[in-house]
Amino acid sequence: MNASPHTARRSQHASTQRGGRTVPAIARLLVMAAAILCLATLWLLHRAITTPETVDLAATEWNLVLVNKDHALPFGFSVDTVEMPGGEHVDARIADSLSALLEDAETAGFHPFIRSGFRTREQQGEILDQRIEEYEAEGYPSSAARKEALSWVAEPGTSEHELGLAVDINDAYGDDGLYDWLRDNAPAYGFIQRYPPDKSDITHISHEPWHYRYVGTKAAAIIYRNNLTLEEYLAQTP
Ligand SMILES: [Zn+2]
The missing domain is CATH 1.20.5 (Single alpha-helices involved in coiled-coils or other helix-helix interfaces)
Incomplete structure (x- = not known):
């Protein structure tokens, strides 16, 4: 019962x-x-899983240092920079190649300027915070705002801009044809479009047609010809 x-x-x-x-x-x-x-x-x-490993700068050629969400620059990283026309700074070793690229883009009829060059870790952090706030202001909950911001802006320590070898190049008159010109011509000057379309599963950054990274002419030619990312190039280069 x-x-x-x-x-x-x-x-x-x-x-x-x-x-x-x-x-x-x-x-x-x-x-x-x-x-x-x-x-x-x-x-x-x-x-x-989520903490990036610190890049061993001595183990890689300076122009091929990989900085991304899994590879962070060491704290206290510094580099000799020079000021470019417009006021942005870059690694002094790429200034001549960058100047030549911009001059030839102008000759081709564009009005290129460097929107962003070298950034300190602190500046990178401020840019990320600002982007998160913008998404929050649009109504995103804070975790979603952070996730969305991180698809465009890297965590401090993991941005190539902190390396001094990356520049965001835009056209002063908003001519997006510049992006196509850069994609096909920048490799001859040692620069690659770092975040191409259809590769964000590898780069973890959305397509940025304005972001160029100096890798040197040899690597740039191979990367461009074979439609690679820097990650893919380094993985197959002994
Ligand atoms: Zn950039």
């Missing part, structure tokens, strides 16, 4: 008491400790 709900409740109550009051308390503590341990392990795993 089934026990009435009342009887069942009573017998349950009786069994808790039979073990004494301290056992459930210890059990609860053990469950809490296990939960905390699980959370701590998950957090450590998450950190291990």
Whole structure:
């Protein structure tokens, strides 16, 4: 015969008491400790997966250093920069190639200017924060705003702009034809379109037709000819 709900409740109550009051308390503590341990392990795993490794600058040619969401510049990274026309700075070693590229773009009928060049880690952080705020102002919840912002702006330490080898080039008159011209001509000067269309699953950055990265003429020619990203090029270059 089934026990009435009342009887069942009573017998349950009786069994808790039979073990004494301290056992459930210890059990609860053990469950809490296990939960905390699980959370701590998950957090450590998450950190291990999402924390970029620090780039070993001595192990790579300066022009081929890979900086992306998985490869961060070391804290305190510095580089000798020079000021370009318009006021932006770049790694001094690429200034001549960049000047030649911009002059030839002008000869081709465009009005290129460097919207953004070298940035410090702090400046990169400010740009990211600003972009997150813009998305939040549009109504995105804060986690979604951060995710959306990160598809355009890299985390501080993981932007090529901090390397001094990347520039955002736009046309002063808004002529988007400049982007096509750059894509096909910049490699001859050692620059590649770093975030091409259909490659954001590899670069983790949306298509940015204005962002150019200096890699040197040899690598740029191979990357352009074979439609590679810098990630793909480095993976297949011993
Ligand atoms: Zn850029």
